[in-house]
Amino acid sequence: MEDLDLSEFFQTKAQAHDFSLRLAAISEKVYETDFNLEKALMEQFGIRKKDAFISFLRNHNLSGESTSALKAMFSKIAEGISALPVVSLTLAIEPTEQIIKDLSDWFILNMKKHVLFDIKIDPTLIAGTTMTYAGKYMDFSIKPVFDAVLKGDDLTKPVPKQSDLTFYKKYNATPLNGYQQVAQHA
Secondary structure, three states: OOOOOOOOOOOEHHHHHHHHHHHHHHHHHOOOOOOOHHHHHHHHHOHHHHHHHHHHHHHOOOOOOOHHHHHHHHHHHHHHHHHOOEEEEEEOOOOOHHHHHHHHHHHHHHHOOOOEEEEEEOHHHOOOEEEEEOOEEEEOOOHHHHHHHHHOOOOOOOOOOHHHHHHHHHHOOOOOOHHHHHHHHO
16 A cells, blocks of 8 residues: 555545545446546546546556556555554544644654544543554543642653553653654654
């Protein structure tokens, strides 16, 4: 999937699923006598994604004329989508498309991977996010700090949860400076 950069088409698990279903619908029509790739893409994705997908196909030396090559590419894309790693994010707010795009770009830039986000909303986090990636749980929310203030704990020494220790040691990060440190060490 490394050579198939589909990050402009989807960032979340739900978007990837929708993309796969739409691509499968196009794939089923490929061998019809009156099949028109641009028309099918327009019906399924709209003009912006249709144009982007046509460019994507051109960049991979494919045209709409070779139906067997199209079917093979559609299969390769479907396999690639199912192999993408999933990052579970819990956010305090409903993210905008721009926030999701920025997070996706961060993973591509720093981790060199296109990932899919499985997003949940939990207002009790107050601000920030919790993340589960590659079996590791990370808490970048304000909730632990807020809870510590309410308990009267000393905030000069943040104490991460036991499940976070490996991540924090690896990136020399704390819950208070996590994003900056991870970006510098990734």
